[in-house]
Amino acid sequence: MKRPGDNLRLVAEPARNPTLDDVAAHAGVSAATVSRFINNPKVVAASTAERIRAAIAATGYIPNLLAGGLASSRSRMVAVLIPHLTDSIFNDTIEAMVEELAAAGTNVMLGLTGVSPARTEELIRDALSRRADAIISSGPLNETTCDLAQRGPSLFIQIWELPEDPIGLAVGFSHRAAGRDVARFLVSRGYTRPHLVTADGSRARMRSDGFIEEWRALGGGSVTEATVDIPSRFGHARRVFADLRRLDEMPDVVVCGSDYLAQGLIVEAQAAGLRVPDNLAVVGFGNSSIAGEMRPTITTVEIDGARIAREAIAAIRRHGRGEALPERAIDVGFRLIARESA
Amino acid sequence: MKRPGDNLRLVAEPARNPTLDDVAAHAGVSAATVSRFINNPKVVAASTAERIRAAIAATGYIPNLLAGGLASSRSRMVAVLIPHLTDSIFNDTIEAMVEELAAAGTNVMLGLTGVSPARTEELIRDALSRRADAIISSGPLNETTCDLAQRGPSLFIQIWELPEDPIGLAVGFSHRAAGRDVARFLVSRGYTRPHLVTADGSRARMRSDGFIEEWRALGGGSVTEATVDIPSRFGHARRVFADLRRLDEMPDVVVCGSDYLAQGLIVEAQAAGLRVPDNLAVVGFGNSSIAGEMRPTITTVEIDGARIAREAIAAIRRHGRGEALPERAIDVGFRLIARESA
DNA sequence: CCATGTCGTGCAAGCGCTATCATTGCCGCA
DNA sequence: TGCGGCAATGATAGCGCTTGCACGACATGG
Numbered sequence: 086m087k088r089p090g091d092n093l094r095l096v097a098e099p100a101r102n103p104t105l106d107d108v109a110a111h112a113g114v115s116a117a118t119v120s121r122f123i124n125n126p127k128v129v130a131a132s133t134a135e136r137i138r139a140a141i142a143a144t145g146y147i148p149n150l151l152a153g154g155l156a157s158s159r160s161r162m163v164a165v166l167i168p169h170l171t172d173s174i175f176n177d178t179i180e181a182m183v184e185e186l187a188a189a190g191t192n193v194m195l196g197l198t199g200v201s202p203a204r205t206e207e208l209i210r211d212a213l214s215r216r217a218d219a220i221i222s223s224g225p226l227n228e229t230t231c232d233l234a235q236r237g238p239s240l241f242i243q244i245w246e247l248p249e250d251p252i253g254l255a256v257g258f259s260h261r262a263a264g265r266d267v268a269r270f271l272v273s274r275g276y277t278r279p280h281l282v283t284a285d286g287s288r289a290r291m292r293s294d295g296f297i298e299e300w301r302a303l304g305g306g307s308v309t310e311a312t313v314d315i316p317s318r319f320g321h322a323r324r325v326f327a328d329l330r331r332l333d334e335m336p337d338v339v340v341c342g343s344d345y346l347a348q349g350l351i352v353e354a355q356a357a358g359l360r361v362p363d364n365l366a367v368v369g370f371g372n373s374s375i376a377g378e379m380r381p382t383i384t385t386v387e388i389d390g391a392r393i394a395r396e397a398i399a400a401i402r403r404h405g406r407g408e409a410l411p412e413r414a415i416d417v418g419f420r421l422i423a424r425e426s427a
Numbered sequence: 428m429k430r431p432g433d434n435l436r437l438v439a440e441p442a443r444n445p446t447l448d449d450v451a452a453h454a455g456v457s458a459a460t461v462s463r464f465i466n467n468p469k470v471v472a473a474s475t476a477e478r479i480r481a482a483i484a485a486t487g488y489i490p491n492l493l494a495g496g497l498a499s500s501r502s503r504m505v506a507v508l509i510p511h512l513t514d515s516i517f518n519d520t521i522e523a524m525v526e527e528l529a530a531a532g533t534n535v536m537l538g539l540t541g542v543s544p545a546r547t548e549e550l551i552r553d554a555l556s557r558r559a560d561a562i563i564s565s566g567p568l569n570e571t572t573c574d575l576a577q578r579g580p581s582l583f584i585q586i587w588e589l590p591e592d593p594i595g596l597a598v599g600f601s602h603r604a605a606g607r608d609v610a611r612f613l614v615s616r617g618y619t620r621p622h623l624v625t626a627d628g629s630r631a632r633m634r635s636d637g638f639i640e641e642w643r644a645l646g647g648g649s650v651t652e653a654t655v656d657i658p659s660r661f662g663h664a665r666r667v668f669a670d671l672r673r674l675d676e677m678p679d680v681v682v683c684g685s686d687y688l689a690q691g692l693i694v695e696a697q698a699a700g701l702r703v704p705d706n707l708a709v710v711g712f713g714n715s716s717i718a719g720e721m722r723p724t725i726t727t728v729e730i731d732g733a734r735i736a737r738e739a740i741a742a743i744r745r746h747g748r749g750e751a752l753p754e755r756a757i758d759v760g761f762r763l764i765a766r767e768s769a
Numbered sequence: 770c771c772a773t774g775t776c777g778t779g780c781a782a783g784c785g786c787t788a789t790c791a792t793t794g795c796c797g798c799a
Numbered sequence: 800t801g802c803g804g805c806a807a808t809g810a811t812a813g814c815g816c817t818t819g820c821a822c823g824a825c826a827t828g829g
Contacts, residue, residue: 102580104785115809120787130807145578150556151496152785155814160493162557165537170522171716176512183512183539187546192553195507195537197525204529211534214492215504236487238444320720349720355697356722374513378662378691380698446815457779462817472777494815497784 103144112140123148154216163401164212164239166196166205166222172318172345174371175223178244178390182221185398191218198224200286200315206230213237219401225286226252240404242397245388246288247414255414256396260288263386263419264295267368270421271338272303276366280336281310282325282346284317289342292370296340309336317342317370322349326357337366338427344369344376347383351426366427381425392417445486454482465490496558505743506554506581508538508547508564514660514687516713517565520586520732524563527740533560540566542628542657548572555579561743567629568594582746584739587730588630589756597756598738602630605728605761606637609710612763613680614645618708622678623652624667624688626659631684634712638682651678659684659712664691668699679708680769686711686718689725693768708769723767734759 109116114133122129122137129137140146154160163186167175183193194217196208205224210233212220219240226234226243234241234252241253248255271279279300283293297308311328313321325346329336341347347369354365361367361381369376372387396415403410451458456475464471464479471479482488496502505528509517525535536559538550547566552575554562561582568576568585576583576594583595590597613621621642625635639650653670655663667688671678683689689711696707703709703723711718714729738757745752 106785116786117788117810118808121808124787128807133807147552147555147579149497149558149785150553151493151502151558152814153787154493155491155497155816156785156787158787158814162536170512170518170525180512180539183537187539187550192557193537194504195525195535197522197529207529210489211492213489215534216491216493237489319717323720352694352722375661378665380694448815458816459780459818460778463778466817470777475777491815494784495817497786498815498817500784500817 102149103146104149105146107144108137108140108146111144112136158216158238159405160216160218161190162192162194162215162217163219163221164194164196164208164215164217166198166208166212166220166224168198168200168224169316170197172343173316174343174345174373175245175390177373178388178393181391181394182397185394189398189402191401198222200225202227202230206233209233209237213239218405219397221397240401242400244393244397247416251413254397254400254410254412256393256400256417257415258388258417258419259295260291261295261298263370264292264297265299266419266421267292267340267386268296268299268303268305270423271340271368271427272300272305274366274427276338276427277306278334278336278338279305279308280329280332280339281308282317282321282339282341282350283310283312284315284342285312286315289315289317292342313342313346317346319345319349321346322353326350326353330357335365338362338368339365340368342370344371344373344383344385347385347426348375348379351379351381351383362425362427368427372422376422377424379426384424384427385422387420387422389417389420444491445488446491447488449486450479450482450488453486454478500558500580501747502558502560503532504534504536504557504559505561505563506536506538506550506557506559508540508550508554508562508566510540510542510566511658512539514685515658516685516687516715517587517732519715520565520730520735523733523736524739527736531740531744533743540564542567544569544572548575551575551579555581560747561739563739582743584742586735586739589758593755596739596742596752596754598735598742598759599757600730600759600761601637602633603637603640605712606634606639607641608761608763609634609682609728610638610641610645610647612765613682613710613769614642614647616708616769618680618769619648620676620678620680621647621650622671622674622681623650624659624663624681624683624692625652625654626657626684627654628657631657631659634684655684655688659688661687661691663688664695668692668695672699677707680704680710681707682710684712686713686715686725686727689727689768690717690721693721693723693725704767704769710769714764718764719766721768726766726769727764729762729764731759731762 105116105119109119118129119137122134126134186193198205206229209230217239219242221242223245231252243255244257246257281293283289311325339350347367350367351361354361359365369383369385372385376383376385400410447458447461451461460471461479464476468476528535540547548571551572559581561584563584565587585597586599588599623635625631653667681692689709692709693703696703701707711725711727714727718725718727742752
């Protein structure tokens with residue numbers, strides 16, 4: 086239904102979104118006061134607050150965070166850079182992160198780096214362009230990316246690892262120590278012929294190194310190894326298992342780079358008529374939700390993703406308030422969970 | 428290497444990031460020209476372009492997209508709203524989406540809605556606040572959210588479903604038709620006692636309705652049903668399978684809301700000594716990567732996530748150029764893939 | 770040779786908000 | 800009564816970019 090007034094309204098007030106000024110006019114205060122109300126309601130008088138609240142509702146005002154960010158040089162956004170989404174061992178961490186950030190009124194820019202440093206660099210550039218309050222990265226860095234990360238005003242947080250000299254902050258754990266712990270555990274269980282399935286990345290490499298180091302130190306025998314692409318996926322299991330069977334001597338335990346791959350190996354082993362762990366034991370990594378739900382349940386290394394998220398976010402908050410960070414690296418540790426598969 | 432000039436530079440030019448003006452001064456052109464070069468290199472003369480390029484490198488300039496977005500009211504960012512990350516049937520779609528968008532120089536704001544309309548509303552508000560070029564949503568909407576989505580300048584795209592009257596654009600398929608197809612398939616294979624495991628959401632509901640409708644139309648017998656929380660996860664399988672065994676009569680096929688749940692049921696069935704599909708058949712949904720890799724491989728319904736991503740992005744491009752959308756709903760269809768599990 | 774493009778560029782006015790500083794009452798306390 | 804102090808608000812100057820308009824230089828065609 087079209088009434089005469091409609092066109093007039095359209096002329097007087099075009100398709101433009103209402104702005105702070107509109108709200109201010111409507112509430113009979115200045116734009117500054119409305120801004121204050123939005124960012125920190127308790128600094129305005131209760132009666133004023135009420136009028137502003139009403140004006141916002143009446144005008145259907147939606148703040149413009151681009152303008153706000155430009156003026157304050159705080160974007161209320163953090164960039165999260167991860168390699169993949171599918172079968173990703175980080176998903177729990179990321180999910181926790183996104184939720185914690187949402188609770189703090191901060192949004193997340195998601196970047197998928199794959200294994201490409203070039204893509205990583207571009208994403209860091211994008212994050213800096215958007216003046217992200219922080220950049221949380223679990224991907225691989227090279228020299229250029231480090232440089233970029235250094236220079237930008239955004240807090241740079243590396244998660245899931247602990248480099249010797251972190252750029253901004255690192256929240257992670259020692260992959261080498263995790264590898265060693267697994268070795269010790271397998272020795273204690275009496276396994277003698279471990280097979281390592283290592284993803285083609287530095288973190289997995291460190292775990293394998295740690296494992297072998299400790300295994301040898303404890304007088305263990307020979308270790309066989311296989312390599313898979315990043316990330317360690319369920320789908321790799323077929324080839325890995327097929328290769329396994331061609332070894333001179335079957336291993337008695339397979340150490341995987343992720344619970345998904347471990348799950349895949351269990352499936353393959355069972356399909357081939359083997360019993361897990363009796364004929365072949367399997368160790369996962371990450372304590373993804375499936376690990377405790379698989380049959381048999383999967384022995385794995387738990388990383389407290391929620392804790393990583395919390396620490397990262399606490400640091401972002403501090404950094405946002407201009408405080409210095411108490412530490413450059415936070416070790417959240419890990420925990421070996423012995424279940425049925427090994 | 429430290430030269431005398433360095434300190435002077437530091438004094439003259441404090442920690443401030445270089446801006447367009449700095450680059451312009453360095454290149455001996457106006458800021459407008461640098462802006463043009465950045466956004467559309469071919470409109471500036473080749474020689475000028477070269478000088479600007481050099482100036483950008485020399486100053487280490489990083490554009491400020493907040494300022495750019497404010498001025499142009501285009502943020503080069505789209506919001507992607509999904510319920511979950513873990514075990515999510517959307518992950519392949521999202522991954523394709525993020526990659527396509529990255530290729531187009533657009534970043535992604537990730538929002539996790541869970542099953543809460545309140546959270547969805549807040550995320551839509553956030554997306555509008557950031558002046559997202561588009562909002563891509565696969566979550567549940569209520570009246571308020573619809574209103575918001577209508578009003579905002581962002582293109583609103585619903586994926587994975589086809590409502591009768593989409594808000595902006597819908598890219599999806601008919602869940603009802605998918606349910607019917609599964610029913611027809613199972614009849615053709617001679618199954619007689621299907622068990623439906625329906626997630627507690629409207630889409631899964633539609634598939635179940637479609638299934639039952641067609642099953643009855645084809646003269647099939649009684650259908651049993653169970654409900655699980657959203658999303659249909661691997662971990663639900665234990666309870667679902669346990670409940671199954673308590674039925675008066677064991678079903679001969681279980682129809683699941685996701686491949687992950689299907690995988691879980693296969694694991695449970697096998698752990699209980701049943702053979703799949705001989706003793707119990709299983710049908711998944713989504714053709715996630717595991718579906719083709721499980722033992723037995725999982726019969727499922729394939730959705731072309733990459734196609735959904737492409738269509739959505741094409742629409743965003745058109746909308747960005749101010750063109751009207753050729754259609755309000757795009758049906759990408761689906762495809763039943765018969766594998767070993769049913 | 771002038772009218773008419775076309776191309777490359779500069780000028781300047783915003784985009785919508787935040788933050789600094791100044792201003793106004795008003796209370797309490799000496 | 801006077802005044803420092805505090806609470807609440809307003810005025811104003813940007814934040815760094817985009818873009819419409821204008822302008823000069825040069826090429827084109829009648």
